[in-house]
Every structure is written in C-alpha cells, then in structure tokens.
Amino acid sequence: MPRVLMLRDQEPRSQVEELGVDQLPDRSVSVDIDYSDLNYKDALAVTGKGKIVRDYPFVPGIDFAGTVRESHSDRYAPGDKVILTGWGVGERHWGGFAETMNVDAEWLVPCPEALSPRDSMLLGTAGLTAMLSVIRLEQAGLAAGSKVLVTGATGGVGSWAVQMLAQLDYEVHAVTGKADQHAWLKELGASEIVDRSELDGDTRPLEKGLWDGAVDTVGGKVLASVLARMTYQGRVAAVGLAGGTDLPTTVMPFILRGVALLGVDSVMVPFEQRQAAWQRLAALPRDLFTRMHVEEVGLGQAATQAEAMLKGKTRGRVLINPH
Numbered sequence: 001m002p003r004v005l006m007l008r009d010q011e012p013r014s015q016v017e018e019l020g021v022d023q024l025p026d027r028s029v030s031v032d033i034d035y036s037d038l039n040y041k042d043a044l045a046v047t048g049k050g051k052i053v054r055d056y057p058f059v060p061g062i063d064f065a066g067t068v069r070e071s072h073s074d075r076y077a078p079g080d081k082v083i084l085t086g087w088g089v090g091e092r093h094w095g096g097f098a099e100t101m102n103v104d105a106e107w108l109v110p111c112p113e114a115l116s117p118r119d120s121m122l123l124g125t126a127g128l129t130a131m132l133s134v135i136r137l138e139q140a141g142l143a144a145g146s147k148v149l150v151t152g153a154t155g156g157v158g159s160w161a162v163q164m165l166a167q168l169d170y171e172v173h174a175v176t177g178k179a180d181q182h183a184w185l186k187e188l189g190a191s192e193i194v195d196r197s198e199l200d201g202d203t204r205p206l207e208k209g210l211w212d213g214a215v216d217t218v219g220g221k222v223l224a225s226v227l228a229r230m231t232y233q234g235r236v237a238a239v240g241l242a243g244g245t246d247l248p249t250t251v252m253p254f255i256l257r258g259v260a261l262l263g264v265d266s267v268m269v270p271f272e273q274r275q276a277a278w279q280r281l282a283a284l285p286r287d288l289f290t291r292m293h294v295e296e297v298g299l300g301q302a303a304t305q306a307e308a309m310l311k312g313k314t315r316g317r318v319l320i321n322p323h
C-alpha cells in the first residue's frame with residue numbers, strides 16, 4: 001500500500017494517502033522511490049499558485065530516484081537504480097512524492113554508479129539544470145577563468161551553478177536577495193556577492209559590461225539588467241522565472257555587443273544529453289555535496305516547504321523522503 005502526497009482541487013489541497021498498487025498509473029516500470037525533492041515547479045504545483053496541475057486527483061513531484069521493483073521493459077530489470085526528471089512527470093503524469101510510482105521506461109535514466117539515490121536527488125532537476133546551463137555556456141565558447149554571474153544564487157539551480165562553475169575555475173559572482181547568506185555563497189565558491197537590489201530595477205539598454213557569462217534563474221527585470229551588463233559577445237543561459245516571465249529589454253545587447261541568450265530546458269532534453277550531463281554530475285567532487293545546504297522532510301511537510309520556497313525563504317535543496 002504505497003503512501004503518496006495527493007493533491008485535490010479543493011480544501012485540503014494536499015494530504016498523505018495510502019493507495020492500492022492497482023490505483024497507480026498503468027505504465028511499464030514500477031519504481032520504489034528512495035528520494036524525491038522540492039523544485040520551484042513542485043512548489044507551484046503543491047500550493048496551486050501556478051497552473052502546473054490541471055487534472056485531479058494528482059500526485060506531484062517532478063523528479064525522483066529509486067530502485068526498479070517490477071519492469072515490463074527490456075531496458076530495466078528489478079533492482080536497477082534509476083533517476084527520473086522531467087517529461088511532464090509531476091505536471092501531467094503522476095510524480096515522485098510517493099513511496100512507489102509507475103512510469104514509462106523512456107523517462108528513466110540509469111543512476112550512475114558513483115551516485116546514491118540520495119545524492120542524485122540532492123542534485124535532482126536543479127543540479128541537472130545547472131549542469132545543462134554550464135554545458136550550454138561551454139558550447140557557446142565561454143572560456144575558463146572568465147567572470148560568470150549566477151542569479152537566484154541561494155536557490156536549488158543557483159547554488160549548484162555557483163559550485164559547478166567555481167569548480168571549473170570560472171570567477172563566479174553570485175546575486176542574492178538574502179543578506180544573511182553571503183558567507184555560505186562564498187563557501188560554495190562565489191568570489192563576489194551582488195545584492196539583488198542592484199539588478200531588479202529599471203535598466204538602460206546597455207550598461208558597463210561586467211560579466212562574460214551568466215546563469216539566470218530569475219527572469220524579468222533581473223535578466224534584462226544582466227543582458228545590459230554583459231561584456232562583448234557575452235553568453236547568458238536563461239533558466240528560470242522566479243522573478244517573472246516578462247523580459248523588458250531591447251535588441252541593443254544582441255546587435256551592439258553580440259550577446260547570446262541561450263535557452264535551457266531540462267524537461268524535454270533528449271536522453272543522450274541527459275545521460276551525458278548525469279555522467280558529469282557523477283564525477284563532481286564529494287565536497288560539493290557536503291557543502292550543499294539540505295533540508296530533509298517527509299511527504300507530510302512538503303506543503304509547508306512549498307509555501308516557504310515561493311516566499312524565497314528556502315536555500316539550497318529540500319529533499320523529500322517518502323518513508
């Protein structure tokens with residue numbers, strides 16, 4: 001009788017329920033979940049503040065790591081360690097806030113040997129997205145040693161991006177709205193801290209060029225300010241919308257400085273690219289994992305953590321242990 005966090009389009013919106021295995025979706029691989037985690041999109045889904053979920057009742061959770069219990073696919077056998085991120089799981093398909101979930105084999109990637117299920121969810125969609133951003137910047141020619149800005153730096157994607165870029169010898173500047181987290185960001189590898197208030201106001205189309213690259217998890221005016229402050233042929237990976245979906249900019253950064261705006265999507269990214277990213281994540285040094293701030297909670301605390309995340313009150317990663 002797996003326990004799940006069930007969402008309903010009524011009050012109470014979420015509660016922990018026990019389901020019969022025959023109530024789970026009819027899909028080819030059944031996975032016993034060790035860990036899921038809370039991402040910004042999960043917070044929107046759990047609280048109902050974003051239109052993430054449309055069909056109820058619904059089990060949220062856009063990613064999980066666990067062990068195959070039963071498989072009707074020749075790709076996976078019982079006992080295999082697997083990771084799932086994206087593909088609309090936790091949005092259109094029942095997700096990872098559960099002890100067991102049935103999913104399509106095509107949505108899974110094998111868990112690399114070097115990563116435990118807990119480590120892989122300490123990374124989760126956030127870590128994968130940070131790595132996809134790093135890869136995008138590298139492919140666009142960003143050279144090691146250059147100055148790279150990370151916005152929303154204490155968040156899941158942001159804090160992993162700070163660590164990964166610092167480890168690759170970029171000079172990382174971290175933007176945060178949290179005045180009490182500067183020391184932690186420096187511990188993660190940031191060499192300079194920029195207060196969010198310096199970037200979230202109106203900006204001129206072009207300002208003095210300060211950074212050669214950026215990972216932006218915020219969008220809105222912050223992204224417009226970042227674009228205006230890139231050096232010649234700077235590269236910006238646009239990842240998120242924690243500060244808004246609009247982009248009040250002009251074509252000036254693109255046509256006068258040759259700035260490149262690079263979209264990053266972790267949901268539909270093809271299998272080979274995911275697997276390559278997970279191999280790089282598996283090779284990260286252990287101290288990056290120990291420095292990450294983690295809050296580990298059960299299914300019953302997911303809603304409280306989701307409210308806190310949308311208020312910008314979480315930092316690092318929130319792990320969901322369904323057991």
Ligand code: NDP
Pocket residue numbers: 038039040041125126129151152153154155156157158175176177178196217218222238239240241242243244264265266267309310311312314315316
């Ligand atoms: P988190 O909540 O962990 O991090 C978001 C961070 O953004 C916060 O910690 C805060 O950092 C900053 N922030 C929050 N609210 C605001 C605001 N109003 N204005 C400016 N900054 C703000 O979320 P995630 O790391 O999980 O996700 C970050 C973003 O990336 C989200 O928009 C998410 O949807 C998106 N995303 C996109 C993916 C993709 O595939 N493209 C995959 C994963 C996430 P601080 O206090 O340090 O400033």
